Amino acid sequence: MKIESLQNKKVKEWVKRKEKKYRDETNSFLIEGDHLLREAKEKGIILEILSNDPSFALEGIPFYEVTEEILKKISNQKSGTNVIALCQKMQEKAIVGKVCILDNIQDPGNLGTIIRSAFAFQIETIILSEDTVDLYNDKVIRASEGMIFHLNFIRGNLQNYCTKLKDAGYDIYGTDVAQGQTLKSTKFSEKSAIIIGNEGKGMNPLWQKECRKILHIPINQYCESLNVGVAASIIFYEMQESRANEYE
Numbered sequence: 001m002k003i004e005s006l007q008n009k010k011v012k013e014w015v016k017r018k019e020k021k022y023r024d025e026t027n028s029f030l031i032e033g034d035h036l037l038r039e040a041k042e043k044g045i046i047l048e049i050l051s052n053d054p055s056f057a058l059e060g061i062p063f064y065e066v067t068e069e070i071l072k073k074i075s076n077q078k079s080g081t082n083v084i085a086l087c088q089k090m091q092e093k094a095i096v097g098k099v100c101i102l103d104n105i106q107d108p109g110n111l112g113t114i115i116r117s118a119f120a121f122q123i124e125t126i127i128l129s130e131d132t133v134d135l136y137n138d139k140v141i142r143a144s145e146g147m148i149f150h151l152n153f154i155r156g157n158l159q160n161y162c163t164k165l166k167d168a169g170y171d172i173y174g175t176d177v178a179q180g181q182t183l184k185s186t187k188f189s190e191k192s193a194i195i196i197g198n199e200g201k202g203m204n205p206l207w208q209k210e211c212r213k214i215l216h217i218p219i220n221q222y223c224e225s226l227n228v229g230v231a232a233s234i235i236f237y238e239m240q241e242s243r244a245n246e247y248e
Contacts, residue, residue: 039146097124099193112143113229121236180214
């Protein structure tokens with residue numbers, strides 16, 4: 001089907017997906033570019049494809065040929081894109097593997113970086129607090145480089161999930177920029193969950209009582225703190241190395 005008018009009903013529906021409210025109401029979100037299209041195809045969550053290039057059509061998925069003007073209207077990228085797909089939100093699954101708990105992360109770029117690093121270092125489940133930025137924000141998806149489609153995401157009340165993790169035999173580790181046990185001296189258990197706190201305030205002190213240990217990354221005294229995405233990446237790496245060293 002070919003669409004050429006910006007006033008078309010379908011176009012207006014696609015544009016609305018830029019807003020979190022409408023993404024939540026429709027349980028759907030948009031992705032842009034052929035790389036993300038391939039990742040979403042493997043996940044089996046594509047609902048519709050729209051492009052000015054018919055070669056992006058996939059068997060069994062509704063395809064809409066649209067103008068470049070329409071793509072620019074829907075796209076969140078300044079440079080535009082040649083393909084956009086409407087996808088169904090991913091289903092939450094039971095907690096598995098190593099866990100990252102995100103406490104009030106606000107920057108979508110940081111969340112995307114954390115997701116990418118989590119996949120790289122074999123974190124399997126990410127639990128997002130209710131006040132963490134929307135997982136389906138376009139900046140989150142792009143910053144994740146498609147790794148968003150490879151992890152299990154759960155959003156909810158952190159107190160409830162800390163309880164569930166403990167009941168399931170997990171050790172919960174907290175983070176602090178100034179104090180706590182250093183990463184190098186920490187032996188992570190097989191069932192480990194790490195809490196990563198807000199960019200400016202760090203981990204909420206309320207969660208300290210839930211933690212087996214509080215950890216910190218020693219840095220140059222003249223550097224106040226690390227970017228939260230960088231800090232999370234270092235922690236994930238050390239968690240992986242700690243487990244690997246047990247079998248050497």
